[in-house]
Amino acid sequence: MFDYETLRFIWWLFTGVVIIAFVLTSGFDFGICALLPFLGKTDLERRAIINTVGGTWEGNQVWLVLLGGVLFAVWPLVYATLFSGLYIAMLLVLFALFFRPAGFDYRSKLDNPVWRNAWDWGLFVGGAVPPILLGVLVGNLVQGLPFHFDENLRPYYDGGFFDLLKPFALLCGVMGLLISLFHGAIYLKWRTEGNLYNRSRQVIRIMGPLVLGGVALIALWVLLGMDLPRITAMPGTGAPSNPLNKTVVMDAGWLGQFLRHPWMLLAPLLGFGGLFLAWRSALEFNARGAFLFSSLGITGLLLSLGFGLFPYLLISTSNPAHSLTLWDASSSQFTLALAFWITLVFLPIVLTYTRWVYKVLWGSVTPEKVLKDQHSLY
Amino acid sequence: MTGDDIVHLSRLQFGLTAMYHFLFVPLTLGMSFILAIMESVYVMTGKTVYKDMTRFWGKLFGINFAMGVTTGITLEFQFGTNWAYYSHYVGDIFGPLLASEGWMAFFLESTLVGLFFFGWDRLSKVQHLAVTWLVAFGTSFSALWILIANAWMQHPVGAEFNFETLRMEMQSFADVFFNPVAQVKFVHTVAAGYVTGSMFILGVSVWYLLKRRDLGFSIRSVSIATGFGLPSILSVIVLGDESAYTSGETQKIKLAAIEAEWDTHTPPASFTVIGFPDQEAEKTRFAIRIPWVLGLIATRSIDEEVKGLKDLWADSLNHVRNGKAAYTELEKIRRGDNSAETRARFDQYKLDLGYGLLLKKYTTDITQASEAMIQQATNDTIPRVAPLFWTFRIMVAAGFTLLFIFVMAFYYCATRVADQKRWFLKMALWCIPLPWIAAETGWFVAEYGRQPWTISGVLPTHLSVSSLTSGQLWFSIAGFLIFYTVLLVIELYLMIKYVRLGPSSLHTGQYALEANDPVLSRNITP
Numbered sequence: 001m002f003d004y005e006t007l008r009f010i011w012w013l014f015t016g017v018v019i020i021a022f023v024l025t026s027g028f029d030f031g032i033c034a035l036l037p038f039l040g041k042t043d044l045e046r047r048a049i050i051n052t053v054g055g056t057w058e059g060n061q062v063w064l065v066l067l068g069g070v071l072f073a074v075w076p077l078v079y080a081t082l083f084s085g086l087y088i089a090m091l092l093v094l095f096a097l098f099f100r101p102a103g104f105d106y107r108s109k110l111d112n113p114v115w116r117n118a119w120d121w122g123l124f125v126g127g128a129v130p131p132i133l134l135g136v137l138v139g140n141l142v143q144g145l146p147f148h149f150d151e152n153l154r155p156y157y158d159g160g161f162f163d164l165l166k167p168f169a170l171l172c173g174v175m176g177l178l179i180s181l182f183h184g185a186i187y188l189k190w191r192t193e194g195n196l197y198n199r200s201r202q203v204i205r206i207m208g209p210l211v212l213g214g215v216a217l218i219a220l221w222v223l224l225g226m227d228l229p230r231i232t233a234m235p236g237t238g239a240p241s242n243p244l245n246k247t248v249v250m251d252a253g254w255l256g257q258f259l260r261h262p263w264m265l266l267a268p269l270l271g272f273g274g275l276f277l278a279w280r281s282a283l284e285f286n287a288r289g290a291f292l293f294s295s296l297g298i299t300g301l302l303l304s305l306g307f308g309l310f311p312y313l314l315i316s317t318s319n320p321a322h323s324l325t326l327w328d329a330s331s332s333q334f335t336l337a338l339a340f341w342i343t344l345v346f347l348p349i350v351l352t353y354t355r356w357v358y359k360v361l362w363g364s365v366t367p368e369k370v371l372k373d374q375h376s377l378y
Numbered sequence: 379m380t381g382d383d384i385v386h387l388s389r390l391q392f393g394l395t396a397m398y399h400f401l402f403v404p405l406t407l408g409m410s411f412i413l414a415i416m417e418s419v420y421v422m423t424g425k426t427v428y429k430d431m432t433r434f435w436g437k438l439f440g441i442n443f444a445m446g447v448t449t450g451i452t453l454e455f456q457f458g459t460n461w462a463y464y465s466h467y468v469g470d471i472f473g474p475l476l477a478s479e480g481w482m483a484f485f486l487e488s489t490l491v492g493l494f495f496f497g498w499d500r501l502s503k504v505q506h507l508a509v510t511w512l513v514a515f516g517t518s519f520s521a522l523w524i525l526i527a528n529a530w531m532q533h534p535v536g537a538e539f540n541f542e543t544l545r546m547e548m549q550s551f552a553d554v555f556f557n558p559v560a561q562v563k564f565v566h567t568v569a570a571g572y573v574t575g576s577m578f579i580l581g582v583s584v585w586y587l588l589k590r591r592d593l594g595f596s597i598r599s600v601s602i603a604t605g606f607g608l609p610s611i612l613s614v615i616v617l618g619d620e621s622a623y624t625s626g627e628t629q630k631i632k633l634a635a636i637e638a639e640w641d642t643h644t645p646p647a648s649f650t651v652i653g654f655p656d657q658e659a660e661k662t663r664f665a666i667r668i669p670w671v672l673g674l675i676a677t678r679s680i681d682e683e684v685k686g687l688k689d690l691w692a693d694s695l696n697h698v699r700n701g702k703a704a705y706t707e708l709e710k711i712r713r714g715d716n717s718a719e720t721r722a723r724f725d726q727y728k729l730d731l732g733y734g735l736l737l738k739k740y741t742t743d744i745t746q747a748s749e750a751m752i753q754q755a756t757n758d759t760i761p762r763v764a765p766l767f768w769t770f771r772i773m774v775a776a777g778f779t780l781l782f783i784f785v786m787a788f789y790y791c792a793t794r795v796a797d798q799k800r801w802f803l804k805m806a807l808w809c810i811p812l813p814w815i816a817a818e819t820g821w822f823v824a825e826y827g828r829q830p831w832t833i834s835g836v837l838p839t840h841l842s843v844s845s846l847t848s849g850q851l852w853f854s855i856a857g858f859l860i861f862y863t864v865l866l867v868i869e870l871y872l873m874i875k876y877v878r879l880g881p882s883s884l885h886t887g888q889y890a891l892e893a894n895d896p897v898l899s900r901n902i903t904p
Contacts (some may be wrong), residue, residue, distance in 0.1 A: 058491060098448050202751075347481075
């Protein structure tokens with residue numbers, strides 16, 4: 001039906017869709033959990049905050065699980081290299097995520113203030129740590145990671161955990177958190193009233209300039225300071241996947257990449273413009289529009305990352321010729337086609353019932369409503 | 379190459395995290411269907427006690443579900459973090475199965491489970507019922523895909539080695555999906571989950587009966603758990619037998635090891651009920667045997683033989699020799715030899731390539747492997763017999779005890795005397811752990827029995843691991859131990875707390891602990 005090259009490109013797009021869906025949905029869950037101990041002054045207020053996402057966070061998290069599955073199925077070498085290379089970082093993300101299922105479900109099942117407060121801080125960890133570490137991860141994707149393969153395509157990582165914490169990557173980590181807080185506060189403002197509404201608005205007011213400033217700083221840093229390998233010879237975009245058969249030189253940069261394809265500049269523009277409009281409209285108009293804008297803004301940032309790296313999926317700093325591209329790190333044509341059809345069938349179904357669930361559970365959550373339903377709500 | 383300690387620590391961590399995950403999975407599988415059945419009865423009869431049952435058992439389901447989610451993400455990450463070469467080598471087949479699980483199952487159960495808990499007042503009765511059923515189907519779909527994936531590890535069909543990409547690639551999705559091992563494993567495992575859910579609800583309910591509390595609620599819970607549990611335990615046992623039969627065809631070494639069948643006997647082979655397997659002497663001491671039974675189970679005939687381990691060792695020796703030849707030809711191809719003869723010789727031996735890879739443990743250059751190394755690699759294909767022999771028997775004993783309990787429960791429910799048979803109520807209470815013991819030992823048999831392979835005959839375990847340091851592994855194992863222990867203590871504490879509260883935790887004003895007059899609440903009889 002499709003040739004190998006087309007399928008690889010389709011899957012590059014689909015992988016992007018899954019990443020965007022994860023960041024947009026789990027992004028506000030993370031932000032809201034990270035804001036929980038600060039915005040909720042009383043137990044009922046905290047429960048109101050938790051219940052704005054209590055019925056839906058679990059489905060949102062599946063985008064992350066699916067992303068793991070998609071990498072495994074479609075880009076097995078990326079999955080193997082990235083997850084084993086960033087071993088400690090991945091485990092820290094995982095351990096932080098452990099706080100969420102139990103935090104949501106167990107917190108309000110006992111009436112003990114110490115217990116509840118402890119879980120609130122657990123949810124804070126589960127909300128704050130993943131966006132920081134995933135931000136650091138994005139920073140390292142931009143800078144490249146030290147890895148190489150042996151002749152059997154066994155991946156080796158040539159660095160350690162603390163090598164990940166370079167200034168640029170740390171800035172990305174901070175921005176991961178700030179963007180989650182911003183996105184989360186917009187969602188929270190949309191779903192609450194009264195005190196919580198006002199406090200969310202306050203967070204948006206403060207976060208807006210920080211997010212915009214940080215994004216601008218990252219953009220400048222990347223465009224002026226980051227290198228990219230340039231492929232000088234490779235077997236072809238439809239050749240069997242083997243990343244050892246190409247040669248590269250390190251003489252390209254992000255600025256060149258965007259200048260060669262000026263239309264790509266729409267992505268950072270969408271990112272910056274979306275976040276700016278989100279900030280302004282959240283303060284002056286309704287939260288619904290602001291949420292749409294912040295979603296567009298985050299999408300723009302992620303597209304900028306994808307466009308800038310294209311055709312790379314993972315850049316190797318220790319052996320640039322071993323960098324993984326969408327042309328030499330994919331599954332077989334058969335598997336790409338199979339996964340394509342499965343996705344084509346299930347993506348619309350998943351989106352349909354997810355939309356329905358949000359519709360049913362929609363409505364503002366207030367401390368009064370929580371009190372009324374205190375034995376069944378989180 | 380990666381050291382032995384990395385392999386052992388990686389196996390320890392995977393075993394630990396997977397078995398821990400499976401403390402929660404079977405209960406989710408079983409309880410989700412029982413909730414759907416209870417709610418169906420509510421919708422059909424309109425009796426609120428069934429709604430209360432759905433909601434109360436749903437609370438316990440939720441406490442357990444949270445742990446299943448927590449420990450499940452670990453597994454999705456762990457193939458990449460700890461089994462990187464495995465991920466590269468078989469991602470083409472294994473990956474799409476996991477991705478399908480995500481699309482078809484995880485989204486369904488995780489998205490709708492929120493509506494199950496919070497949708498009672500926002501949905502019509504029938505809509506809510508549909509949600510509950512979909513959550514139940516979601517959990518079983520999840521089991522379907524992961525068991526297809528696991529079955530492929532036991533019996534890898536529909537895939538071929540590609541020398542250009544240096545990995546296995548899928549050739550036929552139908553072969554992978556309809557893998558005979560997968561079909562059997564799926565039904566055996568989900569039914570075991572249904573038994574776990576049934577036993578849990580039965581065991582907790584009989585405790586209320588022993589306490590003479592909330593009789594109407596409890597006796598109805600017992601009936602539904604029994605009605606679901608009895609057919610489930612029968613399926614487990616029948617499909618367990620079917621599982622042995624497919625093993626007889628596809629996993630001969632595992633079957634022979636489980637049965638401590640050292641020698642090939644004249645058919646039909648006898649079944650060793652109990653005994654003490656001695657690996658070094660290659661015989662079973664103090665064995666009690668039943669004639670014919672093993673032959674009947676494994677071959678369903680009286681004239682086919684069940685091969686013993688000594689003969690299977692000789693088969694393996696042949697495979698390893700061919701594997702060395704396959705690897706030698708592969709090396710030539712990789713050095714640029716494109717001649718048709720080399721390709722033809724490679725194709726001739728390539729099914730045994732995995733056996734050649736076993737030699738990697740003993741030499742860096744497989745093409746130069748000595749006869750002594752080939753013998754060593756062949757020894758590795760025979761797993762330790764005693765652990766398999768014993769765990770298998772524990773599983774079977776637990777299974778038949780559960781059959782007894784459900785048969786008795788069914789009989790007492792049918793004759794309406796269940797709440798009076800105190801010896802039986804006590805027994806059912808103390809047997810709550812049995813399904814977990816059976817499930818964990820069952821997985822041990824399946825996975826330990828596949829050693830030295832991650833993918834049977836294709837990829838040895840010692841090659842599958844990531845290039846990590848033991849420091850990294852100790853960090854992660856320590857992290858899992860701490861998190862999982864603390865979470866388990868918390869989970870059990872909450873579980874016991876809510877079990878003690880019983881349906882009174884719903885605050886409907888109908889149940890024992892909240893009624894002012896405890897006698898009154900006892901009057902709500904069946």
